[in-house]
Amino acid sequence: MDGTFSENDISGVVEADRAHIWHHLSQHKPYETTDPRIIVEGRGMRVWDQKGKEHLDAVSGGVWTVNVGYGRERIANAVRDQLIKLNYFAGSAGSIPGSMFAEKLIEKMPGLSRVYYCNSGSEANEKGFKMVRQIAHKRYGGKKHKILYRDRDYHGTTIGCLSAGGQDERNAQYGPFTPGFVRVPHCLEYRSFEQDGAPVENYGVWAADQIEKVILAEGPDTVGGLCLEPVTAGGGVIVPPDGYWPRVQEICRKYDILLHIDEVVCGVGRTGEWFGYQHYGIQPDMVTMAKGVASGYAAIACLVTTEEVFNLFKDDHTDPMNYFRDISTFGGCTAGPTAGLENMAIIEDENLLYNTTRMGAYMLDQLAALADRHSVIGQVRGKGLFLGAELVADHDSRAPVPEARVQRVVGDCMAQGVIIGATNRSLPGKNNTLCFSPALIATRDDIDQIVAAVDGALSREFG
Numbered sequence: 001m002d003g004t005f006s007e008n009d010i011s012g013v014v015e016a017d018r019a020h021i022w023h024h025l026s027q028h029k030p031y032e033t034t035d036p037r038i039i040v041e042g043r044g045m046r047v048w049d050q051k052g053k054e055h056l057d058a059v060s061g062g063v064w065t066v067n068v069g070y071g072r073e074r075i076a077n078a079v080r081d082q083l084i085k086l087n088y089f090a091g092s093a094g095s096i097p098g099s100m101f102a103e104k105l106i107e108k109m110p111g112l113s114r115v116y117y118c119n120s121g122s123e124a125n126e127k128g129f130k131m132v133r134q135i136a137h138k139r140y141g142g143k144k145h146k147i148l149y150r151d152r153d154y155h156g157t158t159i160g161c162l163s164a165g166g167q168d169e170r171n172a173q174y175g176p177f178t179p180g181f182v183r184v185p186h187c188l189e190y191r192s193f194e195q196d197g198a199p200v201e202n203y204g205v206w207a208a209d210q211i212e213k214v215i216l217a218e219g220p221d222t223v224g225g226l227c228l229e230p231v232t233a234g235g236g237v238i239v240p241p242d243g244y245w246p247r248v249q250e251i252c253r254k255y256d257i258l259l260h261i262d263e264v265v266c267g268v269g270r271t272g273e274w275f276g277y278q279h280y281g282i283q284p285d286m287v288t289m290a291k292g293v294a295s296g297y298a299a300i301a302c303l304v305t306t307e308e309v310f311n312l313f314k315d316d317h318t319d320p321m322n323y324f325r326d327i328s329t330f331g332g333c334t335a336g337p338t339a340g341l342e343n344m345a346i347i348e349d350e351n352l353l354y355n356t357t358r359m360g361a362y363m364l365d366q367l368a369a370l371a372d373r374h375s376v377i378g379q380v381r382g383k384g385l386f387l388g389a390e391l392v393a394d395h396d397s398r399a400p401v402p403e404a405r406v407q408r409v410v411g412d413c414m415a416q417g418v419i420i421g422a423t424n425r426s427l428p429g430k431n432n433t434l435c436f437s438p439a440l441i442a443t444r445d446d447i448d449q450i451v452a453a454v455d456g457a458l459s460r461e462f463g
Contacts, residue, residue, distance in 0.1 A: 123154025300336025
């Protein structure tokens with residue numbers, strides 16, 4: 001593969017895109033005078049656009065998805081073979097890849113036992129919300145229906161998921177929202193000074209205690225679920241402080257609240273464990289996942305629960321309403337679990353959890369060194385190959401750098417042939433964090449190239 005294409009080969013595709021494609025997260029007015037970017041080919045951690053330009057992808061497909069890298073023939077071949085044998089049957093029946101992948105997945109998730117297939121992270125989270133609501137009606141006369149979510153967290157694009165969305169710019173203009181969702185404070189210690197009463201010591205426990213305050217204010221008998229990201233993604237790559245997660249677990253058990261962990265970004269190796277929550281010694285009741293499950297080789301998402309949650313939907317088989325009355329059409333596709341099996345096998349065969357931990361530590365060190373050279377970097381943070389660098393105008397006030405300047409850094413890196421991300425249309429006045437999530441196959445040379453691109457871009461933008 002050489003990544004080269006002639007104008008005649010691709011011009012028709014570009015015009016078809018310009019005329020008909022509604023791109024995600026994009027303002028289309030510029031496409032009236034400039035060409036949309038078409039990604040034509042990928043191999044390893046690199047992709048080529050329609051002009052043949054090579055880019056090192058430091059965000060795994062733009063949104064933290066292609067965990068094992070591009071061009072994995074073993075995944076493509078396995079999916080092809082399965083599609084010829086059986087491409088689809090509704091999830092009301094089973095399939096061979098569905099059963100085998102569920103068994104493999106559960107091996108990685110002690111304490112959990114049941115897998116519900118669907119086709120996107122948003123949908124998986126919706127399923128979790130519906131389970132909480134149905135349990136409320138089955139056991140509590142509908143009263144224990146409220147679902148708590150955290151400031152800065154993101155759980156998907158549907159109206160239900162936006163109702164549980166802690167990113168006000170993503171939510172703007174899409175209300176009114178579904179009632180019964182209640183926000184709790186964030187746990188970003190770097191910005192604890194913005195929270196009334198936040199201590200210098202033991203901030204993690206204090207931040208978790210704020211969840212208990214909300215529960216008590218709402219009434220514990222009205223709260224059925226708490227949905228949190230293990231490491232906040234688009235809200236600024238927030239690694240929870242020490243003491244936070246054990247206290248959250250304690251609070252949920254105290255008030256009989258189901259703990260729903262959203263692993264859509266962190267799951268399947270991104271943080272150096274199979275799942276982000278596994279760094280913290282907690283036992284969730286529900287876990288949702290999507291992006292890295294098949295590294296984008298097929299559409300798949302999963303909601304995984306404990307047997308205790310599952311049993312709540314079969315305790316009275318004589319009641320025709322007493323089961324989870326839900327279906328996801330494309331949860332019956334066999335391509336997803338087939339790709340998921342091969343994806344997981346690659347991570348094991350190539351020891352990519354170890355590589356993620358090792359290369360993540362190296363990248364964090366390199367970003368910290370970058371912070372020593374550029375005062376605009378207020379803090380670097382992350383877990384595994386999931387990292388962020390928050391840009392501030394002043395270290396004392398920690399005033400965020402304007403989003404336009406952050407986006408110019410992203411654009412400069414793109415011009416250098418390195419694709420990075422940034423918080424985008426998420427937090428009013430605080431879209432100031434550069435985001436990095438290179439594939440789990442990243443090498444030191446890859447990371448050095450990413451960091452060098454950021455170094456140059458920061459120098460040109462901020463001096």
